[in-house]
Amino acid sequence: MAQKKHTILIIDDNPANLEAIGACLRLTQEQYTVITAPNGQEGCQKAIFAQPDLVIMDWIMPEMSGLEALTLLKGRTETQDIPVVMLTGLGSAKHVEYALNAGAADYLRTPIDKNELLARVRATLALQDSYKEIKHQREKLETQNHELLALNQEKNEFLGIAAHDLKNPLNNIADLARIIEQDTDSMTLAEIQDFAKLIRESSAKMFELVRNLLDVNAIERGGIHVQAQHFDLVPLVNAVIETYTQRAASKGITLHFDYEREEMFAFADEHLSEQVVENIISNAVKYSPHGKNVYVRIKDEGGRMQQESVADSDLSPHTSSFLRIEVADEGPGISAEDMKKLFGKFARLSAQPTGGEHSTGLGLSIVRKLAEAMHGKVWCESQIGCGATFIVELPTTPSSSAPPTETGIV
Ligand SMILES: Nc1ncnc2c1ncn2[C@@H]1O[C@H](COP(=O)(O)OP(=O)(O)O)[C@@H](O)[C@H]1O
Ligand SMILES: [Mg+2]
Secondary structure, eight states, X not given: OOOOOOEEEEEOSOHHHHHHHHHHHHTSTTOOEEEEESSHHXXXXXXXXXXXXXXXXXXXXXXXXXXXXXXXXXXXXXXXXXXEEXXXXXXXXHHHHHHHHTTOSEEEEESOOHHHHHHHHHHHHHHHHHHHHHHHHHHHHHHHXXXXXXXXXXXXXXXXXXXXXHHHHHHHHHHHHHHHHHHGGGOOHHHHHHHHHHHHHHHHHHHHHHHHHHHHHHHHXXXXXXXXXXXXXXXXXXXXXXXXXXXXXXXXXXXXXXXXXXXXXXXXXXXXXXXXXXXXXXXXXXXXXXXXXXXXXXXXXXXXEOHHHXXXXXXXXXXXXXXXXXXXXXXXXXXXXXXXXXXXXXXXXXXXXXXXXXXOSOHHHHHHHHHHHTTOEEEEEEOTTSOEEEEEEEESSOOSSOOOOTTOOO
């Protein structure tokens, strides 16, 4: 890699000195870029705007002395790290002391010895380069440290919520089992069966949470494989609806299904698509009040330009088409505030399950990652009090872009 050319600013009221030092620096093999200033004020301004790698400054100058200019440069954030070499006359030991105390990196006695000048300039610049490198590395480490702290914090929150969510059903199971164990003789068969049912329901909650946690963990570690293929979405969505029909009916909710063609083929992972559809249909049933309707529709979005292709002039515009699965409910809807958190982890928001169902707040965060891993999208359109519509878009053809790496999904 080519060495960066250093810029040196010389500040001196004596034009002959400016000329002599400048010539000496320009003629070295390093070929420094030299800029000059005839007084302290102009020198400080040039230092601020040109950000030289080194300043060589005379001590005695009219109006603003070298010491004043040095103090000014060291007092400003834009210039405090620029090393300054002061020029001091012979026999001015006090000046040297003042200059070093005021932050000068080094000093040179006048009249200047050419070799000494070059040696000091090289040494100061080498130190400055090391200092910049260390500063850069430190900033990088600080950023990484912040990121790690944030990740650790998120992990702790994740663990805390997960442990808390597991504790309640686990307590239930332990209590019910203890009662059965102690009171077996006095309990009727029907009571024992009731307790067994409660134990099973608590286990189901724990199982759901553990499954969700494993999904999130697998997604974040890049352990989910997307096996994209052509498959018909109609029977898949229909099968999910059928599994929820009874639960919906128990809440007086009617599920409607509408699709544009008998066969509607998507190009995605069939199992992951089912997981996505299942999550949003289960939510619609879970958060809708008694007696409402849920409308599930599959629509063909036809062809449209892929944005990334259009933006890249090297690629010819690529057209891709999508199928949309819309799940519209007549439930409480989602407020603008909740909307911001909707697809985040552990998003248990204002809407509460209407039939005592369990809520982990993880479902939609998984849905979004899965949809994106399949080159699809998911979003929600809603107004508080007016129901919510969740829309999932899945491609119908293989994507022209590389598989997404952001989610770490392979
Ligand atoms: N169809 C919906 N209508 C209203 N609110 C919803 C709907 N779907 C999801 N929500 C809200 O978003 C939150 C997150 O949903 P989700 O990630 O699926 O987790 P969970 O269903 O386990 O709570 C829910 O707790 C709920 O408050
Ligand atoms: Mg859910």
